[in-house]
Amino acid sequence: MGQQAVKIAAMIEPSLDALGYELVGVEYAAQGKHSILRVYIDTSEGVDVNDCQKASHQISGVLDVEEPLSGQYTLEVSSPGLERPLFTAAHYERFIGERAEIRMHSPIDGQRKFVGQLAGVEDNKVLLDLDNEQSISLSLADIDKAKLKPEW
Numbered sequence: 001m002g003q004q005a006v007k008i009a010a011m012i013e014p015s016l017d018a019l020g021y022e023l024v025g026v027e028y029a030a031q032g033k034h035s036i037l038r039v040y041i042d043t044s045e046g047v048d049v050n051d052c053q054k055a056s057h058q059i060s061g062v063l064d065v066e067e068p069l070s071g072q073y074t075l076e077v078s079s080p081g082l083e084r085p086l087f088t089a090a091h092y093e094r095f096i097g098e099r100a101e102i103r104m105h106s107p108i109d110g111q112r113k114f115v116g117q118l119a120g121v122e123d124n125k126v127l128l129d130l131d132n133e134q135s136i137s138l139s140l141a142d143i144d145k146a147k148l149k150p151e152w
Contacts, residue, residue: 004028004068008037011066015058016041021051024080025087028069035073037063040080052077086146092121101149102128105142114138115149 005026013023024040041047041055056077063069086092086100101115116130125137126146 002028004030008063008068011068012039012059012062015062016055019054019058021047021055024091025085027085028073033072035069035071036076037069037073038076038078040078040085042080047079052079082148082150084148086148089121089124089126089140092118092126092140092146095148096120099149099151100128100146102126102138102146103144104138105144108136108138112144 005028008028009023009026012026016023021041021043024042026040027036027038029036029038039055039059041051043051047055056075059077060075063075084091084095086095086102092100096118098118099116100118101113104112104114106112114128114130114136116128116136119127119129119135121127121140122137124140126140126143127135127137129135
């Protein structure tokens with residue numbers, strides 16, 4: 001998560017916890033009046049439209065008071081879905097053994113996107129067993145986006 005997203009996550013997480021929701025992560029895409037604040041929530045039973053609406057109402061109230069963002073933006077609250085985004089070391093550890101797609105901020109040996117099986121987390125690095133039977137260690141700080149990539 002970017003710095004703005006981390007700041008917003010810290011603001012809204014207590015309210016979501018009080019409602020019984022896990023804050024999976026926050027994404028903020030600043031695009032002028034078309035900016036998007038995307039919040040992913042979950043529970044052990046999953047979430048539905050009513051949960052997203054309830055959380056959205058709570059998040060809007062917090063953001064109206066705290067005003068962390070200037071200008072217009074659209075708030076989207078959703079379930080993480082099957083291609084669940086991964087934000088923290090705990091997320092990577094939780095899904096060891098699952099397939100993931102990881103995009104880096106900068107290329108490594110000319111490549112920015114890596115797909116493979118999550119093998120672990122060590123020293124703030126994600127271990128990924130690539131589809132070509134090689135393994136790679138990716139710094140958490142250098143990961144731009146990551147998500148589970150289930151095989152169909």
